[in-house]
Amino acid sequence: MLIESRRRAYLNAMQVVNWLPRTELPFAAPSRPELLEMPEPELEVPVAPAPLGEAPAQPAARQAERPKIEVPRPSLASTRNGAKPVEEVDDTPVVVKPAPVPPPRFALQLLRAGRCLLLVELPTGEAFQSRDPAYLLLKDMLRAAGLPDAPQIVGEPVRWPWLNRGTLDQGPEAARDFVQGFLSVQMEAAPCACLWLIGLPAVKFAGEADAEAFNSELQIEGLGLAWAIPGLELLMEEPQRKAAVWQAMRRLMARWKQSDE
Structure with a gap:
C-alpha cells in the first residue's frame, strides 16, 4: 500500500492533475467535493457551409505550446560577408617561455x-x-x-x-x-x-x-x-x-x- 505523499509523487510524475479512485484508498486524503461534480455536456452547434468565393474559416488556435528556447546562430548571409561569430575572450595572461638557445659549437x-x-x-x-x-x-x-x-x-x-x-x-x-x-x-x-x-x-x-x-x-x-x-x-x-x-x-x-x- 502507498502512503499519500508517495502516491502524489507518482501521479505528478505521470502528469496527472485530477483523479478519482474507484474505491476508498487506505491512508488517502479525503476527496474534494468540487471534483465529484460532473460538468454538463456541451451542445454542438451546426455550422452552415460557407458560401462560394469565401475562404474557409481558419481552425481555432491550437492550445498554447510549451515555449522553445533557441540558441542564436550566425546567419548564412553574415558568414558569406566574412563576419565571424563573437567569441568569448579569455583575459588570462599567457606566459610565453623563451625559446631555448642552442649550444655553441x-x-x-x-x-x-x-x-x-x-x-x-x-x-x-x-x-x-x-x-x-x-x-x-x-x-x-x-x-x-x-x-x-x-x-x-x-x-x-x-x-x-x-x-x-x-x-x-x-x-x-x-x-x-x-x-x-x-x-x-x-x-x-x-x-x-x-x-x-x-x-x-x-x-x-x-x-x-x-x-x-x-x-x-x-x-x-x-x-x-x-x-x-x-x-x-x-x-x-x-x-x-x-x-x-x-x-x-x-x-x-x-x-x-x-x-x-
Whole structure:
C-alpha cells in the first residue's frame, strides 16, 4: 500500500492533475467535493457551409505550446560577408617561455710558447698535425713574434658542447664560464705575459668580444692582457688581413720580450 505523499509523487510524475479512485484508498486524503461534480455536456452547434468565393474559416488556435528556447546562430548571409561569430575572450595572461638557445659549437687548443699562452681555434675540429697549413702559419707567426716556433700543447682540446645529451646547461654563458675557468687554472700553474686569442670562438668565449675586436688588446678580468687575432683559416683565405696582425704584433712584442729578459 502507498502512503499519500508517495502516491502524489507518482501521479505528478505521470502528469496527472485530477483523479478519482474507484474505491476508498487506505491512508488517502479525503476527496474534494468540487471534483465529484460532473460538468454538463456541451451542445454542438451546426455550422452552415460557407458560401462560394469565401475562404474557409481558419481552425481555432491550437492550445498554447510549451515555449522553445533557441540558441542564436550566425546567419548564412553574415558568414558569406566574412563576419565571424563573437567569441568569448579569455583575459588570462599567457606566459610565453623563451625559446631555448642552442649550444655553441667550437674546438679550441691551448698552446704555450715562451711566456705566452695561445688559445687557438682548431679549423677542422681535430688536433693540429705537423704539416697542416694552419699549423705552419702559426709557426711563422711565432717566429715573427720572437717566440719559440714549436709550441707545447697544454691539455686536450676544448670541445663544445661538452655533452651530446643530458639536461646540463650548455648555452653561451656556460661555455664562456668553462673556457675562462680552464684558462685561469693554466695561468695559475705558470705565469703568462700575454694571452693570444686566435679565432672568433676564442675571442668570444674567453675575451667576451666579437670580430670587431680583432688586432686589439683586451683586458679580461681574472685573465689579464689578451690579444685578439683572426682565425688561421681566415688569415689564409684573406691574406690582406696579415698586415693588420703584423702591426698589432709590433705594438705588443715588447711585453713578452721584456718578460724573457
